[in-house]
Amino acid sequence: MTPKLTRKSSASSWLFWFCLSRLALSVVFNAYAGVLPIVRAEWGMSAAAAATIQSAWHLGYLVSLFGVGMLADRFGARKTYLAASLVATIAAASFAVFSQGYLSALLLYGLTGLCSGGSYTPGLALIYQHTDPPTRGRAMGWFLAASSLGYATALLGVALLSAAVSWRASLLFAAGSVALGAGLGWIALRGLRDPFVEKSSGLKAWRAIGDTLRDKAGMACNWAYTFHCWELLALWAWLPSFLAAAGSGAGARYGGSWGIGVAGLAHVVGALGSIIGGTASDRFGRGRVMLVLSCVSLAGSFLFGWLWALPFWLLVPAAMLYNLSAIADSSVYSTALAETVPAHRLGTAYSVRSVMGFGAGAISPVVFGAALDLGRAHFSATSALPWVLSWSSAGVGALLGPVLILQFERLTAKQDSRSDR
Numbered sequence: 001m002t003p004k005l006t007r008k009s010s011a012s013s014w015l016f017w018f019c020l021s022r023l024a025l026s027v028v029f030n031a032y033a034g035v036l037p038i039v040r041a042e043w044g045m046s047a048a049a050a051a052t053i054q055s056a057w058h059l060g061y062l063v064s065l066f067g068v069g070m071l072a073d074r075f076g077a078r079k080t081y082l083a084a085s086l087v088a089t090i091a092a093a094s095f096a097v098f099s100q101g102y103l104s105a106l107l108l109y110g111l112t113g114l115c116s117g118g119s120y121t122p123g124l125a126l127i128y129q130h131t132d133p134p135t136r137g138r139a140m141g142w143f144l145a146a147s148s149l150g151y152a153t154a155l156l157g158v159a160l161l162s163a164a165v166s167w168r169a170s171l172l173f174a175a176g177s178v179a180l181g182a183g184l185g186w187i188a189l190r191g192l193r194d195p196f197v198e199k200s201s202g203l204k205a206w207r208a209i210g211d212t213l214r215d216k217a218g219m220a221c222n223w224a225y226t227f228h229c230w231e232l233l234a235l236w237a238w239l240p241s242f243l244a245a246a247g248s249g250a251g252a253r254y255g256g257s258w259g260i261g262v263a264g265l266a267h268v269v270g271a272l273g274s275i276i277g278g279t280a281s282d283r284f285g286r287g288r289v290m291l292v293l294s295c296v297s298l299a300g301s302f303l304f305g306w307l308w309a310l311p312f313w314l315l316v317p318a319a320m321l322y323n324l325s326a327i328a329d330s331s332v333y334s335t336a337l338a339e340t341v342p343a344h345r346l347g348t349a350y351s352v353r354s355v356m357g358f359g360a361g362a363i364s365p366v367v368f369g370a371a372l373d374l375g376r377a378h379f380s381a382t383s384a385l386p387w388v389l390s391w392s393s394a395g396v397g398a399l400l401g402p403v404l405i406l407q408f409e410r411l412t413a414k415q416d417s418r419s420d421r
Helices: 008-042 047-075 077-098 102-114 121-129 133-164 167-189 202-214 216-249 257-284 286-309 312-327 330-338 343-378 385-396 401-419
Strands: none
Touching: 008 047, 008 077, 008 102, 008 121, 008 133, 008 167, 008 216, 047 077, 047 102, 047 121, 047 216, 047 343, 077 102, 077 121, 077 167, 121 133, 121 330, 121 343, 133 167, 133 257, 133 330, 202 216, 202 343, 216 286, 216 312, 216 330, 216 343, 216 385, 216 401, 257 286, 257 312, 257 330, 286 312, 286 330, 286 385, 286 401, 330 343, 343 385
16 A cells, blocks of 8 residues: 555655755766766767766666665665665765776766665655655656756756866765755655565565566566667767867857756756656656657657757757757656556566666667767768767667557556456
C-alpha cells in the first residue's frame, strides 16, 4: 500500500525541499560540460578524448543507478537517498580539487558519477510512494525540472566563475552545491518513513532482474527511454561547446563563457518542459505525450546543426526549444514505468532502465565527438557540415524511440483489457 501524508501542507512542504535538494545535487552533473571548452584547450585534448571524460561520468552514474535501485528495494528509498548524498559530496570535492589533466579528470569524474546515482533512482521511488496517481506525472515533472535547474545553475555558475576567477573555482562551486543538496535532502525527508521493506536475499534480487527483463511492457518503456537518453545526453554534453563555437564565429562577441552561460539558460527552459510534459501526461496519457515529444526532439536533432550560421540571437531560442523538447518526456518515462511494473520491484526496474539508458548516454557523446572530428577533417572549419554530421548522430541513435513507444502503448492497452475482464 502506498504511504500518504495526512496533511496537504506537509505533502507540498516535503516535495518543495526535496526538489531543492535534487537541484543542488544536480549541479555537479553538468559541471564538466561547462568547463569542457576551456579544459579541452588547456589540456590539449581532441573532441573525442574530451568527450570520454563526460562518458566516464555516465558510465559511473549508470553503475551507481543500478546498485542504488536494488538497495532502495532492499533498505528503502529514503535511507538510500540520504546515504548516497553524503558519499557524492566527498567524490565531487575530490574531482574539484585533484583534477590536473585528462587522466585524473577521467578517473575522478567517473568516480563522482559512480557516487551520484543515489539522488535519482531512489528519488523517483520516493515520488511514486508519496504522491497520488492523478498528480504523479506533475510531481515527477517538478522533480526532473529541479534537475534541469541544477544543470542550468552549473553552466551559469561556470560561465561567471570561469570569467571572473577560474574553471577550478567553478568545480569547487559544484562540489559545494552537492554538500548543500545533502543537507536539504535531510530537511525534506526527516518527516517521512520508508514503507515496510521485506528483506530479500541476493537470489530474490536477481530473480527481480529476470522478472523485469521478461516484462514486455516494462522493457518496451525501458527501450524507448534508452533511445531518448542517447539523444538527450549527447545534447547536454555538447550544447555548451556548440554555442561557444557558434558565438565565437559571430564576430567573437558571444563565444567562450558567454556561450556556456546561454546553454545554461536552455536548461532553465528545459525545466519548464519537464513540468509541461509531466502535467500533460496526467491529462492526455503517458504514451501519447511520449510519442509527440520524441518526434519533435528527433526533428530538432536533424535540423539543429544546420542552424550554425544563424545570427546568435536566433540560435539561442532555437537551442532552448530543442532542449525543451528533448527533456520534456523524461518525467513521463519515469511515471509510466512506475505505473507498469509491480511496486515491490520498482527500484530494480529503474536499475535495469538506468543501465540501458545511461549506457547509451555514455556512448553517444563520444560518437558525437568522433563525428565532429571526422567532419572537421573533411570540411571547412567555417562550414556547418561538421556540426550537422555530429548532431545527426544524436538523431540516428534515437530513431527507434517512437517505435518502442507505440509498442509500449499496445502492450499496456492489452494488459488493461485483461485486468478489466
